[in-house]
Amino acid sequence: MTETVTTPETGFDSQALRNRVLSEMPDEERLYDLAELFKVFGDTTRIRILYVLFEAEMCVCDIAEILNMTQSAISHQLRVLKQARLVRNRRDGKQIYYSLADDHVRTIIGQGMDHIEE
Amino acid sequence: MTETVTTPETGFDSQALRNRVLSEMPDEERLYDLAELFKVFGDTTRIRILYVLFEAEMCVCDIAEILNMTQSAISHQLRVLKQARLVRNRRDGKQIYYSLADDHVRTIIGQGMDHIEE
DNA sequence: CAATTATTTGAACATCCGTTCATGTGATAT
DNA sequence: ATATCACATGAACGGATGTTCAAATAATTG
Numbered sequence: 001m002t003e004t005v006t007t008p009e010t011g012f013d014s015q016a017l018r019n020r021v022l023s024e025m026p027d028e029e030r031l032y033d034l035a036e037l038f039k040v041f042g043d044t045t046r047i048r049i050l051y052v053l054f055e056a057e058m059c060v061c062d063i064a065e066i067l068n069m070t071q072s073a074i075s076h077q078l079r080v081l082k083q084a085r086l087v088r089n090r091r092d093g094k095q096i097y098y099s100l101a102d103d104h105v106r107t108i109i110g111q112g113m114d115h116i117e118e
Numbered sequence: 119m120t121e122t123v124t125t126p127e128t129g130f131d132s133q134a135l136r137n138r139v140l141s142e143m144p145d146e147e148r149l150y151d152l153a154e155l156f157k158v159f160g161d162t163t164r165i166r167i168l169y170v171l172f173e174a175e176m177c178v179c180d181i182a183e184i185l186n187m188t189q190s191a192i193s194h195q196l197r198v199l200k201q202a203r204l205v206r207n208r209r210d211g212k213q214i215y216y217s218l219a220d221d222h223v224r225t226i227i228g229q230g231m232d233h234i235e236e
Numbered sequence: 237c238a239a240t241t242a243t244t245t246g247a248a249c250a251t252c253c254g255t256t257c258a259t260g261t262g263a264t265a266t
Numbered sequence: 267a268t269a270t271c272a273c274a275t276g277a278a279c280g281g282a283t284g285t286t287c288a289a290a291t292a293a294t295t296g
């Protein structure tokens with residue numbers, strides 16, 4: 001029933017290794033949340049929006065105009081970014097201004113850039 | 119035709135801001151590659167595989183058994199991870215051993231974890 | 237050689253995702 | 267209140283994605 005894990009590293013059965021792997025594995029909920037977070041970064045439109053917000057707080061229509069996309073499309077994606085707590089917003093009259101939520105965004109995108117450029 | 123970008127920050131039209139945003143924006147190819155990289159992290163199976171490889175180099179059948187999934191499913195995902203240059207492999211007889219390609223993987227996943235845990 | 241084990245591959249299937257379009261909501265101004 | 271502007275939302279469409287299944291490749295063993 002329980003098969004052995006055979007690594008050349010040890011040379012003999014290592015149920016211990018398998019246990020260590022499983023004990024270091026985050027629980028189901030964290031794995032799900034982590035994957036959901038990275039999914040948010042996995043779209044060029046959302047990354048573009050984040051790059052815009054790197055420079056300045058901005059309202060939806062300005063982002064849409066800069067990226068040459070419809071307000072609706074931008075609004076849909078801002079909702080995704082907000083749910084992932086990557087951006088915040090505040091209302092000022094008719095307009096709603098979006099900005100980066102924290103610096104994890106820059107760090108994560110920066111690390112990603114490092115990887116693809118090496 | 120060219121609308122003005124209206125930020126409260128400046129108080130007046132800022133074509134300069136728009137130009138700065140667009141000049142800081144990575145080119146199309148990098149944006150695409152970056153999004154593709156994060157897509158790879160955006161799946162619990164692939165993240166699970168990476169966590170397994172955090173502990174030790176391992177062959178396909180062992181990963182499959184530890185994660186309780188079919189070899190085929192794992193193999194398909196390993197191919198995605200390899201294309202993204204997140205894992206390497208080497209053959210040893212019938213088995214093919216996979217390992218992490220570099221430390222960007224740990225850093226990126228670590229930053230993601232930091233974000234969801236705050 | 238044939239048989240077995242480890243892995244890869246391609247097609248098929250269901251599901252998920254991003255944009256568009258139409259509509260709804262909220263704030264301002266006349 | 268009516269009109270307009272800024273934004274959000276829901277349905278719908280096409281395209282991408284992960285797993286399964288069956289079949290192919292590759293290396294070892296008898």
